[in-house]
Amino acid sequence: MDPIQEFQHLQTRRHFFGKTATGIGVAALASLLDRDGARVTAAETKPGEGVLTKPHLPQKAKRVIYLFMSGGPSQLDLFDYKPTMKEWFDKDLPESVRMGQRLTTMTSGQKRFPIAPSMFKFKQQGQSGAWISELLPNFATVADDVSFIKSVHTEAINHDPAITYIQTGHQQPGRPSLGAWLSYGLGRMNDSLPAFVVLHSSWSARRDAQALYSRLWGTGFLPSVHAGVSLRSKGDPVLYLSNPPGVSRKSRRNVLDALAQLNRKQEEAFGDPEINTRIQQYEMAYRMQASVPDLVDISGESSKVRDLYGPEVTTPGTFAANCLLARRMIERDVRCVQIFHRGWDQHGALPRDIRLQTRDIDRPMTGLIKDLKSRGLLEDTLVVWGGEFGRTIYSQGTLTKSNYGRDHHPRCYTMWMAGGGIKPGVTHGKTDEFSYNVVENPVHIHDLNATILHCLGIDHERLTYRFQGRDFRLTDVHGHVVNEVLA
Template identity: 55%
Template sequence: MFDLNPMREHELMMTRRQLFGQASLGLGTAAMASLLGPDLQAAPANPDFNGGIHHKAKAKRVIYLFMSGGPSHHDTWDYKPKMKDMLGKELPAEIRDGQRVTGMTAGQKSFPVCPSKYEFKRYANNEDGVHVSSLLPHTAKAVKEMCIINSTFTEAINHDPAITYIQTGSQVPGRPSLGAWLSYGLGSDNKDLPGYVVMHAKSKHAEQSLFGRLWGSGFMPSDHQGVLLRNQKDAVLYLNNPKGVSRANRRNQLDALAAINQQHYDSFGDPEVLARIRQHEMAYRMQMAVPELMDISKEPKSSYELYGEDARIPGTFAASCLNARRLAERGVRNIQIFHRGWDAHRNLPKEHEDQCRDIDQACYGLITDLKQRGMLDDTLVVWGGEFGRTAYCQGPLTKENYGRDHHPRCFTTWMAGGGIKPGITYGRTDDYGYNITDKDGNTLTPQPSKDAKWTPGTMHVHDRNATILHLLGIDHEKLTYKYQGRDFRLTDVHGHVIKDILT
């Protein structure tokens, strides 16, 4: 047996299906390249904003604050005073109506009603007002800019499928994330920074793990995945050159590597090779852009007064929000901050007090900062987790301490800026914050909307993503990516734009 060149060996070991598949891909790509010309072959799907790709956009960018673990809507936004009279009493059977519960409370013999221990105050000048818990005194000052959505719902009842669902539009891993879809559709306004940036904020109760697929590109080219900014010495792994390697050396290495990759692409037509070339070039440009971005030493004292002193500490939620504003100023269209630790099955008050202390002033600071700089009108700020918490207690119950299980039937999220009606609430829940109701108090049993079938006053995960895309100038039914013979969408075959909350 004679030795083969590795490339030749690869060709001989190809199956018939692989051969024809790669050949057709290479011919098709070559034909497209000849039509587009060299300047557009490696460009993002839409490098120029142009007011939106399907209709005029109201937002140029989105800052998504994701509270991983499921914040309790009972203790933050959804005011239910009648529950105080039901402390410790059994949740009425007709309210739960046989709905499934997690394995963590399935063995409970009773489901005692658990009112919030926190006081609520009404804010905003309109006929309904917005009730906010004493846990969020700073955020409360910004409610005049926010739309509080009490009727968000999902089918997923456990963390991993629920987070995967709200981030990718599917409970099954493997789909592109919301940020990847936006990168694919809109590209970036800054050639030196990626179109999608992710940050993980520190938390005292970070029990739940987060997986790269939540900001991944799925079956799209990998240059659409989120770039993770770390709070350690190197903000991006492997961004800095090794010792002894100058920037000029690095440039020469990348030029040689690009030539090899281009040759590989010419031979096999794999679009992922082009993505790899773009990623290498982006990393080279980021070597100059990221250090300047992460250097907040020149921020004025007023920034720390606004976001809180925690903003001086790398990796805190406050520092992440300050960096989010800096990223937005520099043309990054999609910025996401993950804050873990909201999974409070026991000892909820203590844990939520810590969590809210982390985020409260920073959320207010971000909205106020954007407003002061004239950026809030075209920046969509989104806040929320993967589901809510139950009206009944999990484990021992006292007035001062209690726990709550997962609750997907209804939970609170909010949006601000970027075409959202300010100072309003959307959607209603029953006296126990357990089910979504209509304006007359009748319980609704909404399903994921499809075509014209949508339950007014509700917001499913798909409706939420459809609305976000709409505000950024994208029709969620038209933004598709062909994979394995099918045109995929972020919202699958569902989704309804919630026009009631739009300006």
């Protein structure tokens, strides 16, 4: 193919508009549209910067740690105490409570919906008097540091759309995740580590668990540089972090410099922003060669600190190890750390499995809060805990006093928040006596995400990205900040 033919072949409509998009017309348009303190295009930002020239609001939190319990933890057995249900054991859930609401295919064929009261004891904890299950004895000691939201609800009733919904603001794949929006809006604070890091935890229930796809920490239509970087628990924390045998750090630097020159020539020719993303990612990977080994090496942590997180803290990939890593990342100004813990989909044998799951998380998440607080980091670090939905008051399958299972329940469930921007010792929202419907202060997952952004100084209605002819945002066209839980 001669040069003229090659040019005609490559001169697609996308390349034409990509090249002309940097002209004087866009510069004029930018001056008109930059009303909210945000740059119009991500291409105008320097590597690592966010599109916001400054936060929209006073920034109470600079960083966020999101502890996500994949599968739907039972609010009835952890936080939403319903003592009157003991009198309802094995009685059918009244139709006046269910009101024909949607069921999953797992229980829609059941002839009965027998009520399964929690078999676990509850006690009010701290000065706030928050009800906490005996399954979380360590967490009970920080009850006054957190704010419980007992009226969270969602429309999604199955795992994948529900997790996708709370993570990206839409049930269908293709939208940016919360961490990607934070990276896009605020940028990174550490040049040697990504703005958004994801950690996956082993789980003790040892049952099959819902798959977690990379789109849950992906960027959708945002530049891919804002995607979460998933650290591995075995081998190199990031693939290809180490140099191959025979390749020195200096040689790798020379290769990257030459590659960057070639990529810049491509970017000049085609105006594709993903080429700049590629350059940034290569550079970040090079810097991470020095920063990541230091990050994951906990040998310098004192025995007192390790004891906060429990005996599994030295086992890579455990929830305990990941909680300590999250604190180390926050110290190094990573913007968003998300820890996934799977195995909470307890349709049967819930009493056995939830004991194992809470044993995984109770001491580490408590230690995380105490550790952050002792270092003065909790003041500007937001910690969020929760799953994609809750569980039903009625049992799925066989019900006995010592064994039961619970189906998915999107109508109401409990999440908690602590730290930067959150009022401690608050319980917000209320469910009916069956923990089936919200009766006071409903909080949709869009409201939850709006509140998280608010704590980080972002007006959820003003952080947008134009794609396919419309402006998108994390909360779609919904969401209200939950002011009652704000400090």
